[in-house]
Amino acid sequence: MIVIDDALLLVVLGDQDDSRVAPIVQSAGLGGVFTTGLWYLRLARALARPGSGVHTRAFMRLDDDRRSRVRAGLGELPEEIGLITMRRLVPVMSVLPGGLNLLASEALAAAVVLDARIVLTTRSPPLMSAAAAVGMSVDVVDLG
Secondary structure (H helix, E strand, O other): OOEEEHHHHHHHHHHOOOOOOHOOOHHOOOOOOOEOOHHHHHHHHHHHHOOHHHHHHHHHHHOOHHHOOOOOHHHOOOOOOEEOOOHHHHHHHOOOOOOOOOHHHHHHHHHHHOOOEEEOOOOHHHHHHHHOOOOOOOOEOOOO
């Protein structure tokens, strides 16, 4: 199982044939791809109010069909992408080491609950350090 960040969520929702991402998603297996509520929200907000940010630029590079898939997936997250409720995560978040911010705490708690790897597109030393402290792994994929 894997917990993916917002940039990877965009790739997965757009059903992009990215050679860097496809093997990671396939290795997670059916029902093994999760994201967090905050990453889901961050992507949805970025695309609801397009600007010059990284998500908007990546979204605009997609063809019309893939943009439609992303919009539909943000309107209702597909069943094959898991999302754990805060009701289940908060007790875990409250005892995590490292003084993490809310975004990182939610990601690490989801990984702990699922016994999953976290897959990011941007290095996060505090998250990586806290994950190592609780025996979880964090992978970083460069989407270039």
